[in-house]
Amino acid sequence: MHETVKKMLQMMAGGFPLNQPIIIDDGSGVPSVVAFFSDLELDVVMLRFADEGAVEMVTDDFEHITFSADILSNIEFMIEKADELWRRLDLFWSEKEQNWVGWEHLATQPETIE
Numbered sequence: 001m002h003e004t005v006k007k008m009l010q011m012m013a014g015g016f017p018l019n020q021p022i023i024i025d026d027g028s029g030v031p032s033v034v035a036f037f038s039d040l041e042l043d044v045v046m047l048r049f050a051d052e053g054a055v056e057m058v059t060d061d062f063e064h065i066t067f068s069a070d071i072l073s074n075i076e077f078m079i080e081k082a083d084e085l086w087r088r089l090d091l092f093w094s095e096k097e098q099n100w101v102g103w104e105h106l107a108t109q110p111e112t113i114e
Helices: 003-012 069-092
Strands: 022-025 031-038 044-049 055-058
Touching: 022 069, 031 069, 044 069, 055 069
Parallel strands: none
Antiparallel strands: 022 031, 031 044, 044 055
16 A cells, blocks of 8 residues: 555544554543554544454444455454453553553554644
């Protein structure tokens, strides 16, 4: 894929990298594990990975999303990697406080795209 198109897609993802699960801090104090990818029509879609293995596809207002076998295979790979991130985050769950504590340094920061 051409570098200009890659940068455009990353910009559409809010500056976050595509095709890999990341930990983000949305300001709620609770970590989120998400990934961004583009479909065949170059629409950027967010996947939100729950700790229990569920995956939510955030489609915004897209009428449809078009997949290829490669995209579906990549999503399967990202589900496995997201589970690894949740296992890392498990270390930051405080039973005493019933909250997440000290995980913020693991959050991916968005890149400024110009």
